[in-house]
Amino acid sequence: MSAQPVRKRGEGLRFAKPEVTVEPLSGGGVILRSRVPLGPIPRSIGEWLERWAAEAPERAFLVERDQAGAWRSFTYGAALAGARSIAAALLQRTLGPERPIMILSENSIAHGLLMLGAMHAGIPVIPISTAYSLRSADFATLRGIAALAQPGLVFAEDGALYGKAIAALGLDEAELVLVRNPPRGRAATDFASLRAAAPDAAVDRAYRRVGPDTIAKILFTSGSTGDPKGVINTQLMMCSNQESYAAGWPFLGDRPPVFLDWLPWSHTFAGNSNFNMVLRNGGTYYLDSGRPLPGLIEQTLANLREVSPTMYFGVPAGYAMLLDHLERDADLAEHFLRELDLLFYAGAALPQSSWDRLEALSERILGYRLPMLSGWGTTETAPMATLVQERIPRAGNVGIPGPGTEIKLVPNGDRLEIRVRGPNVTPGYWRRPELTQALFDADGFYCPGDAARLAVPDDPNRGLLFDGRIAENFKLSSGTWVNVGALRIALIAACDPVIADAVVTGHDRDAIGLIVFPSLAGCRSLCPHVPPDAPLERLIGEGAVREALGRGLARHNAQAGGGSRRVARALLAAEPPSIDRGEITDKGYINQRAVLRNRAELVARLHASPASAEIVVPSELAAQA
Secondary structure (H helix, E strand, C coil): CCCCCCCCCCCCCCCCCCCEEEEECCCCCEEEEECCCCCCCCCCCHHHHHHHHHHCCCCEEEEEECCCCCEEEEEHHHHHHHHHHHHHHHHCCCCECCECEEECCCCCHHHHHHHHHHHHCCCCEEECCCHHHHCCCCCHHHHHHHHHHCCCEEEEEECCCCHHHHHHHCCCCCEEEEEECCCCCCCCEEHHHHHCCCCCHHHHHHHHHCCCCCEEEEEECCCCCCCCCEEEEEHHHHHHHHHHHHHHCHHHHCCCCEEEECCCCCCHHHHHHHHHHHHHCCCEEEECCCCCCCCCHHHHHHHHCCCCCCEEEECHHHHHHHHHHHCCCHHHHHHHHCCCCEEEECCCCCCHHHHHHHHHHHHHHHCCCCCEEEEEECHHHCCEEEECCCCCCCCCEEEEECCCCEEEEEEECCEEEEEEECCCCCCCECCCHHHHHCCECCCCCECCCEEEEECCCCCHHHCEEEEEEHHHCEECCCCCEECHHHHHHHHHHHCCCCEEEEEEECCCCCCEEEEEEECHHHHHHHCCCCCCCCCHHHHHHCHHHHHHHHHHHHHHHHCCCCCCCCEEEEEECCCCCCCCCCCECCCCCECHHHHHHHCHHHHHHHHCCCCCCCCECCHHHHHHC
């Protein structure tokens, strides 16, 4: 393999120049706006599908592996025809905002066509996290969503795989549509019959009625900030979001993007940002059935040996696991990087250690550092609200307001609360008027409860730094505030490779503690003598793991500064976070408040005095434990 760069991708990306206007507010704070104008906004994403079906009908749009493992593609021409047929079939049913379509399944061509067909007809879809169906023990969250949504049709790819979830829903009055394996004792419609319907004038009339205010999706939040809520997503939100991307990133028009993506369409990151970016720009979307999990990452690696994406979007946990393999396999790394224009992370802060490893890898394989970009937003902003529009030197910068979006920074204690106004912001929560009313301030800005600060205090053009969730922060007994978000990321990086994720503790206590959810792969790498099938309980008791954690805590404390960042003790949790108890999302995001609520006994043990033998302390303090 040559050490020379395959192509100088990413070095000449065309960004819109980051220029931000600043409007001071009389009560303190500012409103930031991009000087880059937002272009014309289509009335619906169906206009993009029609465009590419006309201009590039034979270009692959959605590509997945079939049950035999071979790639199967659906072109833009076939996608439009399939969407129109499905729209015709759906219009024969009494479906609409009061009886939407609930999708239980993972990403697939059938899932994508059903979404496009429903939106073509103006019928909302509700893609649900597969974790609520496949990893839940009691299906309580799934049933709660169904009770609120009241779907008229439920779709699942595989009736056998989703059989327990379907039975738990008890929605006998809703039509069940399946691709294969209908469950016994329950009538089901074959998805193929929807695709076989003949489009007629009713489809055209319904499509013409779809406009900016039409509800396209109801996306249920991950629960990282409380119980899942149904966020209304309109066509305007989704379309304006992509036009904002296109205005800030003109390079999107330079060549059709190629994605290989495992992120679930039940979440705004993939379902809105990634899916719609490919559709808006006439690209190709390879569906990755892998996941950054032991036993599933292998499928992602196999796919990356065959597909070279032009843009790669991921979350920090996914990059961390992927890096472990890319750094050991130069051929895999070259195939992954060879066509890439950029790497993008979002959803959670990327540890600087992962950033450094990604840069070093691209420099070693390509001879230069690929641009690494990010942004900030929520399900309520469809999702992008801020966007990086230049090369940035390190992790943490989430960019400037996306074109067409206004960002308000309001003093809240010692930090600045970030608020958003623009066409990308939701009109509210589905059937939750009391929550909708509390969502906006007096000026109509959406209030997500996050904090941000200027990367360069006197230059807003250099972007914003995410500064954590306001509600997660707490005071020590000394009255010192602890910034949980920033501290958590610093600790994960300092204690590499022990920590997969962590929860910061210490509210009204004398010192900061840490509940550590260990990285199975990382702990195994420290203990090669331990059998690979050994339980996690044994691994976290190994001296090498505990010593590595202690050294990492000491490294962090040596550079931490004041008491608001120094960690006194940690406890390795043997029980992983539970999705049923709201402790983790399907993408691996930790719900700090849920963990602290559910594991109060663990917190008490962590802070008990004297410290028990299970507590890990910074190695410099080991003699005082």
